[in-house]
Amino acid sequence: MxxxxxxxxxxxxxxxxxxxxxxxxxxxxxxxxxxxxxxxxxxxxxxxxxxxxxxxxxxxxxxxxxxxxxxxxxxxxxxxxxxxxxxxxxxxxxxxxxxxxxxxxxxxxxxxxxxxxxxxxxxxxxxxxxxxxxxxxxxxxxxxxxxxxxxxxERSDVLNILLLAIYNVSAERYAPSLDTLSLVPQAMIRYGYNPPELINPNTEITRLILHHVRADALRVYVLAGLYNLESLAVSASRHVRSVATITDEQALMMGSIYLRRIMQLHVNRIAALKSILFVKPDGHRPGQPPCDGTDQRVQRAWALATAYLAWEARPDMPSVEIAKSLAPLLDHNRISAVLNAWAHVKDTI
Structure with a gap:
């Protein structure tokens, strides 16, 4: 630098x-x-x-x-x-x-x-x-x-990233920390720049911030909400694992609009997962005649498995965990249908 x-x-x-x-x-x-x-x-x-x-x-x-x-x-x-x-x-x-x-x-x-x-x-x-x-x-x-x-x-590390953002030059080789990147939008405002104009999907600084999204998605989301960085908030929302860990300070920083949006996203995804799981299977496998006893056993096993999954439902529940619970009950095609439906549920704000 x-x-x-x-x-x-x-x-x-x-x-x-x-x-x-x-x-x-x-x-x-x-x-x-x-x-x-x-x-x-x-x-x-x-x-x-x-x-x-x-x-x-x-x-x-x-x-x-x-x-x-x-x-x-x-x-x-x-x-x-x-x-x-x-x-x-x-x-x-x-x-x-x-x-x-x-x-x-x-x-x-x-x-x-x-x-x-x-x-x-x-x-x-x-x-x-x-x-x-x-x-x-x-x-x-x-x-x-x-x-x-x-x-x-400004410190040199913050000023360096600010200037690179103004020139729209990659700062990847400097590997700035999220602490440093979090100070840049405020510096932008001090010098008369609109952060959403300089931090958008087409700029290098956005890619830098997104490098930290998997390690600290909630913090990136809070930063996006604080400065109304819509595209960054959308990208970060996909990786926010839980809203239960949001502190009062973080809620105030991101503001009521972004807080409501992330909470609504999680509520909607959990509801969608339960809706998918509560669709009962036919009971018998293709090519075999239906059998009432088998049907009832499959239905009971399905009810127990889905009750467990519904109780443990999370907005970021991985498909492999769902497939593992359903594997003893359904054939591959039906499990694939469940996983496909889950994969198509909206996962961003």
């Missing part, structure tokens, strides 16, 4: 009393001097030479509460924000000039800038990297782009 780079003495970006150290130029100082320079933490994705938007240099630097720097683009931050990124960025009518990409050569794009090398102890998928001397990097052919430094209250 962030890397640590040596800074160049005297290379600072000023905003009021806030001083921001920038990575050194490729010709600045000897390797020994750079090794002794202080390190700053810079995002491994949103770094100065990332070229996220081709030929458009980042013009905003975000500093997280734990002092990790993210190089981003004003146009991206303002695109869907209803409050100018928490009123930190002006809605500039003059930004059209700022947003024009710098073209080093109109017949060919500027030469690529090599990524800073990693020390051997760091893995490429690590959330942070420690960079060695950048003396091997090519000189940057672009003119310096004016950059605005904004200090924000």
């Amino acid at each position: 962030y890397s640590q780079r040596p800074t160049q003495p005297g290379s600072m970006l000023q905003q009021g009393s806030t001083a921001f150290p920038t990575p050194p130029a490729s010709t600045a100082g000897s390797p020994q001097e750079l090794e002794q320079a202080p390190l700053i933490s810079v995002s491994t994705y949103f770094h100065p030479t990332a070229n996220i938007i081709p030929y458009v240099d980042p013009d905003v630097v975000l500093a997280s509460s734990d002092s990790v720097y993210f190089y981003v683009h004003r146009q991206k931050l303002l695109h869907r924000s209803s409050n100018n990124f928490a009123n930190l960025l002006p809605s500039s009518s003059t930004s059209q000039t700022d947003l024009q990409p710098y073209v080093h050569n109109r017949s060919a794009p500027p030469p690529p800038l090599s990524s800073p090398p990693l020390r051997g102890s760091e893995h490429p998928n690590s959330p942070h990297q420690h960079h060695t001397s950048p003396s091997s990097r090519q000189p940057n052919p672009r003119p310096a782009t004016p950059q605005t430094l904004l200090v924000v209250p």
